Amino acid sequence: MGKLWTILSHLHSLAGPTVTLLYPLYASVQAMESSSKLDDEQWLAYWILYSFITLMEMLLQSLIYWIPVWYELKLLFMAWLVLPNFRGAAFIYNRFVREQVQKHTAIQAAGAGSTSNNNVIISANEDDKILSTSPKEKSKRKLLSMIIPKKLKL
Numbered sequence: 001m002g003k004l005w006t007i008l009s010h011l012h013s014l015a016g017p018t019v020t021l022l023y024p025l026y027a028s029v030q031a032m033e034s035s036s037k038l039d040d041e042q043w044l045a046y047w048i049l050y051s052f053i054t055l056m057e058m059l060l061q062s063l064i065y066w067i068p069v070w071y072e073l074k075l076l077f078m079a080w081l082v083l084p085n086f087r088g089a090a091f092i093y094n095r096f097v098r099e100q101v102q103k104h105t106a107i108q109a110a111g112a113g114s115t116s117n118n119n120v121i122i123s124a125n126e127d128d129k130i131l132s133t134s135p136k137e138k139s140k141r142k143l144l145s146m147i148i149p150k151k152l153k154l
Contacts, residue, residue, distance in 0.1 A: 010072065020050065020078045027082075045093035046081055053078075 024046055031039035057064060064070050081088040102150070 016071070018073055021083055023081055024050070041093075042084075042087055042090045043095075046089035048097065049081060049089055049092055053139075090092060118127065123124075 024043065027039075028043040028047070031043045034040075057074075067073075080086050081092070
């Protein structure tokens with residue numbers, strides 16, 4: 001009974017790498033070999049989210065230390081991202097990440113364009129978005145221009 005209990009109590013140390021790395025690596029290779037674009041999107045989205053979660057964990061390590069069930073919650077969330085029945089990674093990417101990337105791209109394009117127009121129309125991947133030059137938008141653009149370095153001109 002002692003060996004069985006030891007195995008069961010340390011099962012999470014095997015489940016974590018299996019759920020977060022081994023299966024996604026296998027599925028990513030399978031996706032690369034298939035002709036479907038749908039599975040490619042799922043696994044690219046997974047690796048983007050996995051990288052983001054790993055970076056956030058590194059940055060917030062001292063805070064996460066005080067959350068007693070962090071590892072189990074992370075494991076459940078990662079399983080939801082990975083399992084093909086849920087397609088969680090593609091859902092999170094399409095729902096949240098893509099929106100932020102499109103906003104960032106629209107703001108960058110507006111900053112590079114002429115400021116004489118009142119409205120700048122920017123075409124995103126799926127939607128057409130109109131970015132007005134209201135004072136609120138100007139302050140956002142100004143803040144982003146301070147944060148995001150400009151391209152070097154040679």
